[in-house]
Amino acid sequence: MEMLHLRYFVAVAEELNFSAAARRLHMAASPLSQRIKDLEHELGQRLFDRSTHHVTLTPAGTALLPIARDVLDQVNAIPWRLREATGARRATVFLGMPAGVHPELRARVNTLAERVRERFELKRWPGTTPALVSAVREGKLALALARLPVGDPALDQLTVMTERLGAVVPADQFAGRDAVSLAELTELSYVATPAEITPAYFDQLDRELFERGIRKRIKLADTGYGGASEIISTGMAFSVSMLDPESPMSGYRLDNVTVLPFTDFRPRLDTGLVWQHDRAHGGDLDELVAAAREVFAEPLTR
Incomplete structure (x- = not known):
């Protein structure tokens, strides 16, 4: 038959x-x-x-x-x-992660991955903020944590964390101190890490430090955050980084390097979650972004 x-x-x-x-x-x-x-x-x-x-x-x-x-x-x-039966039941998507993401923020990423695991397999992808933002814009990444500001009208962003910054200084020169003023740093050079790995915020910070009297500069090339610590540990320079000792950025500090809060300056670094506007409004990331908005609804402050 x-x-x-x-x-x-x-x-x-x-x-x-x-x-x-x-x-x-x-x-x-x-x-x-x-x-x-x-x-x-x-x-x-x-x-x-x-x-x-x-x-x-x-x-x-x-x-x-x-x-x-x-x-x-x-x-x-x-x-x-x-x-x-044979098709992928879950879509694999990538979330960009810049260097030095705070453990509490990383925990929220894990919460998001668990929240959406029946629909999405969320994997992390490392990179600098400029590279991650470009990858989101090109559709290679679904989401990315990025150091703000991010000025791209095609991308939506949600501030997820604000971190207080301090002065990274030679420990022997500031032994016994629990804070430092900008005036005490004018004889040191401000050392900036290479532009290709530095968030855009640090360009603004560099200009503000110059306006406040920090005129000496050391520009590094072909190195990263560890290179800045090497210069600082010699007593020649200072930098600016996360103040919270729980930040992974503290891992770049050498023996003769410490971080102190400013007495007369309150720099802060914001981190945001970014995604393509079109993909989250009637697009393929509707569910993922909706879950992310819930998980990251209350910004962290450190």
Whole structure:
């Protein structure tokens, strides 16, 4: 028995007219009638009572109709059931992570990953803020934590953390101190890490320090945050970094390096969560961004 035989039978049973059923099946009435006879012969039972003007189902035909419909429904469902069985049930998406993400903020990322795990597999991707923002804009990353400000009208952003910054200074020169003023730092050079790894905020900070009397500069190249610590530990310079000792940035500090709060200056670094506006408004990230807004609803302050 072929599936086509069942399709032909159901069409005739529903139309109770061979000509109408043939039109529905886009075939001639004569071959359709022959296919029904073939099916009746195979089953050993008449399925229809035929007369010149009427077609009716026999008891065998009446019994076969729901069975045939059920078989055809199952066959018709094979394509989407196969896609469901073999297709990825979860979409893998990436969230960009800049250096020095605070442990409490990282914990919220883990909370988000758990919240959406039935729909998304959320993986972290490292990079500098400029690189991560570009990757979000290009659709390579779904979300990214980024050091603010981020001035891209195509991206939405949500401030998720504010961290107080302090002066990273030579420990021996400021032994016993619990704070420092900008005036005490004018003889030291301000050391800035390379622009390609430094958030845009630090450009603003550099200008503000200059306006406040910090005129000496050391510009580093081909190095990272560890290179700044090397210069500071020699007693030549100072820098600005996260004040909270729980920040991973403290891992870059060497033995003769400490961080102190300013007495006359209160720099803060904001971190935001960014995503493409279009992907979160009727797009593929609706659910993910909605969950992120809930998880990061209350900004952290350190």
